[in-house]
Amino acid sequence: MKKYIGIDIGGTNIKYGLLDETGTILHKSKSKTSTKGQEIISRVKEIVATYQENHEIVAVGISVPGVVEATGFMTTGGAIFDFYGIHLKDILEKELGVPVSVENDANSAALAEKWLGAGKQYANYFTAVVGTGIGGAIIINHDIYRGAHATAGEFGFMINKFIDADDTRLASLSLTGSVQSGLVQRYQDETGTTSELDGEQIFTLAAAGDTNAQAVIDAFYHHLAIGIFNVLVTLDPEVVLVGGGISANPAFIQELNRRVRALQAGHRDMENMTLAEIRPCHFLNDAGIVGATYKAMKSCKEENVESGKNEVTALI
Structure with a gap:
């Protein structure tokens, strides 16, 4: 079964988990959030690398505070000031080498409810x-x-x-x-x-x-x-x-x-x-990692459909 990583970057803690495509949390943990953006990115790399030792990871979903564009560009970053005005999705995809989606934390919570919760x-x-x-x-x-x-x-x-x-x-x-x-x-x-x-x-x-x-x-x-x-x-x-x-x-x-x-x-x-x-809501502390994972899965499926459309257009 396909494996995904959900990471919820909060002002106090980074919560993260390994999930399968049914939304089952196979493992989860947390660590303190640094005040420095580069240290947070380094921590995300460590989390992903650790899971990749034993699992093939399809995509990584990131939940963050602040105003997040659909493209993964962060207009603001809440209490994480180094995340203001950066394209976090592009940065992380270059660092991790796997597809990454980035979503606002409240949106992630809503998506968790839509996928498996009260919504x-x-x-x-x-x-x-x-x-x-x-x-x-x-x-x-x-x-x-x-x-x-x-x-x-x-x-x-x-x-x-x-x-x-x-x-x-x-x-x-x-x-x-x-x-x-x-x-x-x-x-x-x-x-x-x-x-x-x-x-x-x-x-x-x-x-x-x-x-x-x-x-x-x-x-x-x-x-x-x-x-x-x-x-x-x-x-x-x-x-x-x-x-x-x-x-x-x-x-x-x-x-x-x-x-x-x-x-x-x-x-x-x-x-x-x-x-x-x-x-x-059904989800409490796990809402961010579940919602971020759902967004990552959804984005992968949409990109695959779009790629298929492009291939058909090219053939025509």
């Missing part, structure tokens, strides 16, 4: 990834919709509120509805604590009666629900799939649905409208 039955849906920041991806007619400049689906960039007394400074959804800034950072700011916390701990504090935690969680839900509501009325998807570690909590998904329905109920023009349900 299999849907032709049109939206994926929101709620974590340190907020990512988004739009699937239309079973494929990624990129827009004119490859920025479609950048959910976290949405303007969510004014954040100063004079209403002159704007905050994005990532700053108000993400786990890190919208939840953890806000709790630390409200309480003056410098101790390290995560989102799960803040939910636990709220359940124990911590009023600061309760207020922060209320604001977190509010901002996230507004963002999703705006997506629902703009795109009218069949479903919204929410990913990130927090999506594994059924109570979170339930409350988010309730908040969106409350917004609809308060909107006088939407009484008879049907809005899609919010559901959790």
Whole structure:
């Protein structure tokens, strides 16, 4: 059976795995992400070379933060500043000697859901990834919709509120509805604590009666629900799939649905409208490597079809 490598390059870790064409993960691991682009590329080479010792690799799929063109050119690279303005696909194909596909991390998550997850039955849906920041991806007619400049689906960039007394400074959804800034950072700011916390701990504090935690969680839900509501009325998807570690909590998904329905109920023009349900993504930590692998497989098949067309044209 054909073997592929999926590599998810994040700001903290590089997660990677060996997969077959059914999407089965045969092996996976992770290592720390360097702050230097060349060191990241060297690490990718090491990962691929290690798997090639025992397997014939058909293609490599790369999931990365930032704005990624369909060609594999990176307009931005998120926290990896050395990846801004480089053609990562071309660079890696020269270094690795095998076909490479490069995809935005939220798009990769959406593709993982399309291939083997909660999006299999849907032709049109939206994926929101709620974590340190907020990512988004739009699937239309079973494929990624990129827009004119490859920025479609950048959910976290949405303007969510004014954040100063004079209403002159704007905050994005990532700053108000993400786990890190919208939840953890806000709790630390409200309480003056410098101790390290995560989102799960803040939910636990709220359940124990911590009023600061309760207020922060209320604001977190509010901002996230507004963002999703705006997506629902703009795109009218069949479903919204929410990913990130927090999506594994059924109570979170339930409350988010309730908040969106409350917004609809308060909107006088939407009484008879049907809005899609919010559901959790199937994949959590493996979404990047699975989605990147699917993109690599899909790209190989498309290139093979295109090559076949060219050969037929040449013969004619």
